Structure formats: structure tokens, C-alpha cells
Amino acid sequence: MKLSNVPSHFRIPKLSYRVWKVWMRDRDVLMKTYKTTFLPPLLEPILYLLAMGFGLGGFVQLIDGESYIQFIAPALVAVSMMFSSFFECTYGSFVRMYYQKTFDAIIATPVSLEEVIAGEILWGATKSLINSTIVLGVIAAFGLTPSPLFLLIPPISFLVGLLFAAIAMCFTAISPTINSFEYPTFLFITPMFLLSGTFFPLTALPASLQILAQLFLPLTHAVTLARGLVLGRLELTLLLNLAWLLLVTPFFFVLSINLMKKRLIK
Amino acid sequence: MQSEVLIEAEKLTKKFGDLVAVDGISFKILKGECFGFLGPNGAGKTTTMKMIHCVLPSTMGELTVAGMDVARNGREIRQMIGVAPQEDNLDPDFTVFHNLIVYARYFDISKAEAKKRADELLNFVQLEEKRDVIIEHLSVGMKRRLILARALLNEPQILILDEPTTGLDPQARHLIWSKIRSLQKQGVTIVLTTHYMDEAAKLCDRLIIMDRGKIIEEGNPPDLVKKHVGEEVLEVAHDEKVMRLLQETFQGARLEVVGEKIHVFTNKSRGVFAQMLREVPFKEAVIRDANLEDVFLKLTGRRLRK
Ligand SMILES: Nc1ncnc2c1ncn2[C@@H]1O[C@H](COP(=O)(O)OP(=O)(O)OP(=O)(O)O)[C@@H](O)[C@H]1O
Ligand SMILES: [Mg+2]
Numbered sequence: 001m002k003l004s005n006v007p008s009h010f011r012i013p014k015l016s017y018r019v020w021k022v023w024m025r026d027r028d029v030l031m032k033t034y035k036t037t038f039l040p041p042l043l044e045p046i047l048y049l050l051a052m053g054f055g056l057g058g059f060v061q062l063i064d065g066e067s068y069i070q071f072i073a074p075a076l077v078a079v080s081m082m083f084s085s086f087f088e089c090t091y092g093s094f095v096r097m098y099y100q101k102t103f104d105a106i107i108a109t110p111v112s113l114e115e116v117i118a119g120e121i122l123w124g125a126t127k128s129l130i131n132s133t134i135v136l137g138v139i140a141a142f143g144l145t146p147s148p149l150f151l152l153i154p155p156i157s158f159l160v161g162l163l164f165a166a167i168a169m170c171f172t173a174i175s176p177t178i179n180s181f182e183y184p185t186f187l188f189i190t191p192m193f194l195l196s197g198t199f200f201p202l203t204a205l206p207a208s209l210q211i212l213a214q215l216f217l218p219l220t221h222a223v224t225l226a227r228g229l230v231l232g233r234l235e236l237t238l239l240l241n242l243a244w245l246l247l248v249t250p251f252f253f254v255l256s257i258n259l260m261k262k263r264l265i266k
Numbered sequence: 267m268q269s270e271v272l273i274e275a276e277k278l279t280k281k282f283g284d285l286v287a288v289d290g291i292s293f294k295i296l297k298g299e300c301f302g303f304l305g306p307n308g309a310g311k312t313t314t315m316k317m318i319h320c321v322l323p324s325t326m327g328e329l330t331v332a333g334m335d336v337a338r339n340g341r342e343i344r345q346m347i348g349v350a351p352q353e354d355n356l357d358p359d360f361t362v363f364h365n366l367i368v369y370a371r372y373f374d375i376s377k378a379e380a381k382k383r384a385d386e387l388l389n390f391v392q393l394e395e396k397r398d399v400i401i402e403h404l405s406v407g408m409k410r411r412l413i414l415a416r417a418l419l420n421e422p423q424i425l426i427l428d429e430p431t432t433g434l435d436p437q438a439r440h441l442i443w444s445k446i447r448s449l450q451k452q453g454v455t456i457v458l459t460t461h462y463m464d465e466a467a468k469l470c471d472r473l474i475i476m477d478r479g480k481i482i483e484e485g486n487p488p489d490l491v492k493k494h495v496g497e498e499v500l501e502v503a504h505d506e507k508v509m510r511l512l513q514e515t516f517q518g519a520r521l522e523v524v525g526e527k528i529h530v531f532t533n534k535s536r537g538v539f540a541q542m543l544r545e546v547p548f549k550e551a552v553i554r555d556a557n558l559e560d561v562f563l564k565l566t567g568r569r570l571r572k
Pocket of ligand 2: 311312313352428
């Protein structure tokens with residue numbers, strides 16, 4: 001790699017308020033189909049709570065003094081942040097970019113490609129906010145939100161969504177076909193879903209894996225934050241989790257926009 | 267005649283890797299005219315259009331629109347241009363009306379104004395009845411008309427039409443032609459690409475013919491016809507004897523075998539073919555006016571482009 005190529009991946013994009021016009025387009029689509037799109041985030045956590053919380057939970061001893069269902073409930077909120085934003089900006093954005101030519105149509109107006117991508121990522125983050133808030137509502141209805149601090153989760157879900165949406169957009173920029181998303185899903189999302197302290201505490205993993213999970217799996221930070229807030233266990237280390245998200249998100253945000261420019265501007 | 271240059275290209279070049287799609291072309295488009303880009307598939311027409319409305323950066327050369335450099339003032343230029351792209355990129359997630367509303371938003375047009383313009387434009391392209399239909403349920407011709415309406419939302423000074431009538435029935439083509447003319451009367455500068463030579467001859471004040479990225483000819487349609495293929499063309503049934511006879515009779519004329527027929531082109535004035543047919547009645551002889559299609563085929567050849 002030439003040295004001069006390195007910074008071009010991290011050139012700061014020029015963005016304006018027009019980013020929101022792209023966001024509004026995606027919002028308008030959701031508003032038209034809300035009846036069907038809001039159902040999965042509502043039903044899925046109920047299924048998990050029933051199967052894993054009540055079912056599996058009956059065979060699992062208390063974790064840190066919590067019942068198993070109480071242990072996984074906040075993780076389900078964090079998981080929905082990841083899934084909704086990641087899939088929105090992989091499959092969703094790819095369809096809009098490649099099949100619907102929506103990006104081509106928009107960049108023929110004063111809106112720039114950078115703004116289109118940024119708008120898509122903001123939309124991915126919004127999907128994270130919406131879906132995880134629905135899941136939060138479900139676990140609250142099950143009486144699984146003992147601390148009122150759980151109300152701080154929605155703003156965090158936007159940040160977590162931003163990160164996963166930006167990572168997703170990087171994959172979208174380099175995926176030749178829509179089927180290629182099976183790789184990041186299988187190699188990145190699924191392991192993270194299982195190994196981020198979601199269904200069992202991280203401490204059950206070998207020490208080296210614990211460190212790797214903390215360093216490289218964004219979901220661990222989202223799960224830790226969600227669990228801390230839902231259970232009302234404020235520890236200083238939560239700030240480290242937040243700091244990790246705040247540091248890594250701009251990195252992927254900028255990278256994804258530059259990768260998309262490389263893909264689309266020939 | 268007042269003629270202000272609105273779009274100017276100087277040695278404009280676009281490369282895709284090793285492929286030179288546009289190869290050092292220079293042209294000037296004047297304010298208020300209808301300017302055509304003709305050329306076989308792959309000639310570089312769409313690539314040129316995309317550079318004009320600043321969605322594709324050029325590799326070399328100069329390109330200015332209204333005195334602004336495309337590389338630096340893309341946003342301002344796109345604000346004043348309306349584009350009807352060759353490829354359908356209407357938003358399938360919305361209805362006809364909502365497509366226009368959402369698109370208007372990208373131009374900072376207020377909601378009330380957008381609604382007003384959308385209704386007017388649907389009326390203009392005769393799609394009022396399809397206002398609340400989703401895009402999937404439109405025919406090809408209706409989509410083209412909607413794309414034209416969408417291109418007019420920002421009240422553009424320049425309208426880029428990349429094959430606006432491909433796939434349309436005669437009624438829809440005539441409708442689009444009359445709309446283009448009325449827009450031109452309002453002072454809109456039209457940049458048009460088309461594969462229909464009758465369309466180019468009818469609409470374009472001036473045009474260029476491109477082939478393999480280069481400009482091979484330019485001018486206004488009647489002059490180009492006269493210059494390259496004369497005023498009339500004689501078509502007769504193909505036959506070796508006839509061929510020899512024609513070669514003797516019309517020395518210096520261009521004879522071309524097209525399928526079952528021989529086409530005879532001459533730069534002699536109108537009437538020579540009629541006179542000759544009175545003397546020698548050829549089989550299936552037809553005299554017709556020379557047209558832009560004859561010019562196009564003469565200059566670009568009859569072979570398909572790979
Ligand atoms: N994004 C691209 N990447 C690589 N090559 C391209 C790209 N776009 C166009 N080309 C090539 O550039 C050349 C010119 O294409 P262009 O679309 O400008 O032709 P055109 O004159 O519009 O043809 P048509 O009449 O078929 O629409 C072609 O050889 C085409 O294959
Ligand atoms: Mg084309």
C-alpha cells in the first residue's frame with residue numbers, strides 16, 4: 001500500500017444539513033410500512049424471554065445474584081441495537097444503492113454522496129434506537145427493569161447503532177453482491193451475538209478470549225452498558241465502555257464514507 | 267444573434283481504468299438551444315452527461331457549466347440542472363406523487379411549494395390519474411414521463427435528457443417532444459441524447475455525433491444531411507447488372523448495399539434521380555429525402571458495437 005493512500009481512507013467528509021434529507025427519505029418509507037416493520041422487534045424478544053428466560057433459565061443457577069431471565073433481558077436490548085442497525089446498512093443500503101439506484105437519483109441533486117452515506121448511517125442508528133426501545137418496552141412489561149436508569153438506554157442505543165451502521169456500511173462498500181453479506185454475518189455478527197456476555201457472563205470465557213472480546217467486539221460494550229443501567233449497577237468501568245464506543249464510532253463512520261466513495265465514484 | 271455559452275468542454279476526457287470512454291472532446295452549448303449527442307452504444311454519451319451534472323469526475327480536460335468548474339462547484343451546478351437519466355431510478359418505495367415530494371426535498375423546496383409543483387408537473391406530463399400509484403405499477407412510458415416531471419421540479423435552467431423517449435409509444439414520444447419544445451420556448455437549455463435520428467433532426471438546433479469517445483462530426487441537422495448524403499437518396503433492388511449501370515451513370519456517387527437494396531447517394535441537386543428513372547426504369551426504385559439516419563450510418567458504419 002502506498003503511503004499516500006492511507007489518509008484518503010480517513011479524509012474527513014464535508015457534510016451539511018442535507019444529511020437529514022436522506023434520513024427523512026428512509027423515515028418516510030418506514031412510516032408507510034410501520035405495521036409490518038414494528039412487529040418483529042416486538043415479538044422476537046418475547047420469544048427469547050420465553051424460550052431462554054423461562055425455559056432454559058429453569059436449569060441455570062443465579063448469575064451474580066440475578067435470575068437467568070433478568071440476566072439476558074438487557075442483553076436482548078443490546079442485541080437488537082446491533083441487528084437492526086447492521087442489517088439496515090448492509091442489506092437495506094445495498095438494495096437502495098445497487099438495485100433501486102436510489103443513491104444515483106439523490107446525487108443528481110445538491111445532496112452529495114458523502115451526505116447520502118452519512119444519512120443512511122444516521123438512519124441505521126435511528127433503527128437501532130427504535131427497535132431497541134421497543135425491546136426495552138417489552139422487558140419493562142415483563143417487569144425486568146428494576147432500575148429507572150434504564151431510561152438512559154435509548155440515547156446509548158443511538159450511539160451503538162451509529163457504530164454498527166458504520167461498520168455495516170464498510171461491508172456494503174466492499175461487497176460485490178448482496179450474498180456476500182453472509183460472510184460478515186456468519187463471521188462477525190453471529191459470534192458476537194453469542195460471545196459478548198449476552199447469554200453467559202464474559203468471565204466464563206478463557207482469559208485471553210475475554211480480552212479479545214473486550215477489545216474487538218463492540219457488542220460487549222453495549223451489553224455491559226445496558227445491563228449496568230437496567231440493573232442500576234453503576235460502576236466506573238461503564239465509562240470505559242462508553243469511551244470505547246465514542247472512540248471507535250467516528251473511525252468507522254469516516255472510513256465507511258470514504259470506502260463508499262471509492263466504490264461509487266469511478 | 268445573442269449567444270451566450272452555457273456549457274463548455276475543452277479536451278474533456280474520462281477513463282475507466284484502461285478504457286477511454288470519452289476521449290478529449292471539446293464543445294460549446296449555447297444558452298437556450300437544444301443540443302444533441304448522438305452516437306452508437308458505448309460512444310460515451312451518458313458518460314459525458316454525467317460529467318456535466320457533476321456525478322462523475324473527469325479524468326482530464328476542462329468542463330464548465332454557467333462559468334463554474336464542475337470539479338469545484340458541483341452542488342451549485344446540480345442545483346440548476348434537471349436530469350432525466352437513461353436508467354430508471356425512480357424510488358420504488360413511494361407512489362408517483364411521493365416520489366416528487368421526496369425529490370423536491372433534496373432541492374430545499376418547501377413542502378407546500380413541492381406539493382404545488384408536483385401537481386402541476388403531473389398535469390404537465392399527463393399522469394394525474396396515476397398520482398397515488400406505486401412505481402411498480404407504471405408502464406415504461408409512464409415512468410419516462412414521471413422521470414421528466416421529476417427533472418423539472420427544481421425549475422432547471424439546463425435540462426439533461428438521456429434517451430428520453432426510448433421504449434415509448436408514438437403518442438408518448440409526441441407528448442415528450444411537445445414538452446421539450448415548450449420548455450425550450452421558456453428558455454430552458456436542453457441537452458439531449460437519443461438513438462432516434464428523426465427525433466434528433468426534429469428537436470436539435472445543433473448536435474454532435476460521437477463514436478468511441480471522440481466527436482466525429484458536428485453541426486445542425488439539415489447542414490449535416492446536405493454535406494454528407496446530399497438531398498435525395500435512390501433505393502433500388504440489388505442486382506449485379508444494376509450495380510454496374512449505376513456506377514456508370516452516377517460517377518462519383520456513393521453506392522451502398524443494404525440488405526436487398528442498393529442505396530445511391532449523390533451530391534447533385536434534387537431531381538437527378540427522377541430524371542434518370544424516366545430514362546431507365548429500375549426495378550423497385552424509390553426516391554426519398556436524405557436524412558440524419560443516412561448521415562449517422564455513413565459516419566459510424568453499419569456494424570454493431572461490441
Ligand atoms: N462505471 C463504468 N465503469 C466502467 N466502464 C464504464 C462505466 N460506465 C461506462 N463505461 C464504459 O464507457 C463507455 C461509454 O459508455 P456510455 O454509457 O457513456 O455510452 P453511451 O454512449 O451512453 O451508450 P448507450 O447508447 O448504450 O447508452 C462504454 O464502453 C462503457 O462500457
Ligand atoms: Mg447512454
